Amino acid sequence: MSSDSGSDSSAEDRRPLASGRRRKSAINYGKIVEDMSITDFSGFDIFNADDDDLSLRYAAANSRLPFDRLSAEELNYFADIVQSKASKNLYLYLRNRCLQIWHMGPQVQLTYEAYKNEIKSPLNSDLNLLQRVHAFLERHCYINYGLFHVTVRKSPTIRRxxxxxxxxxxxxxxxxxxxxxxxxxxxxxxxxxxxxxxxxxxxxxxxxxxxxxxxxxxxxxxxx
Structure with a gap:
């Protein structure tokens, strides 16, 4: 029974869409995190690992985001970024680094200033992009969510x-x-x-x- 349902699901994934593109199967980021944390890295804090690439990958997977490409939400918000490969790679690093910093200390609010201070030169030269990355991740609750100590209160001009x-x-x-x-x-x-x-x-x-x-x-x- 299970093999039949699995083959049907696989066939459905391979079925061409009306536009000619093939349907993508969903990525189980929870399974990726589980495999990385239990199988390979049991017993130490992966977010503080010496291998930056490893910890950045884990931070992205733990946030249910693809490590090496933009999600659908990001493509809408950062349409200008994808025009250049260099800009896209810079964005992905800044995004994954922000997620990594947040997961290293989720008990305390990650402010824009604290995030900016963690980005080394020359990767911190585009302050506008840094601010957009932090604002996007905060607005969509990839950072600064749950129970955490708030250090900087927001003061909107109109308090709705x-x-x-x-x-x-x-x-x-x-x-x-x-x-x-x-x-x-x-x-x-x-x-x-x-x-x-x-x-x-x-x-x-x-x-x-x-x-x-x-x-x-x-x-x-x-x-x-």
Whole structure:
């Protein structure tokens, strides 16, 4: 059964599109990261490895981005970059380096100034490109996401209001990220608690027995 479904999927991937181009199979970046971190590099911090190329590749794969080419989002945002091979190679290095720096210390905000100071001459000569790279990665949450210490608060000229419905894990993270971007956020939750599917019940009986149990979802599917 599995071999038949696999062959059908492979045949579908090879089926020509209407334009004559062949369909590309999806790249499993989670599997790449898993293979690199478990099989080959168990026991040390790959982001601080001496081999820069290795750590840059890992940073890109860990961010679900191709190491040696621009993603579809990047092609739209950096259409001017792909006109020159030298410019494209410079962009890819600056992007992967920014991702590497972020993953080396994701507990603290990676500001543009901190990123710029890590890029050595002559690769730091195009300040406009440096700023665009940092802004793109931050805007699309490749850096400065999750729970981290904010060192520089954003002060937009117009502070817009956003309502987030649901104080589950996704709602809490969305509200936190929007607040980091400078929005005035209101979080609405219908139940008298936050957490959504994450719910822990704690008990302490008269005999002094303490314990807890998770009442929420046992399995949360997502990217590994």
């Amino acid at each position: 209001k956003v309502i987030v419905v649901g104080a589950g894990y996704a709602g809490l993270m969305a509200a936190l990220q929007l607040r980091f971007f400078g929005f005035d956020v209101v979080l609405l939750e219908g139940r008298p608690r936050t957490g959504g599917r994450v719910m822990t019940y704690r008990f302490d009986n008269k005999q002094g027995v303490k314990g807890c149990g998770d009442l929420g979802g046992m399995i949360v599917m997502g990217i590994g």
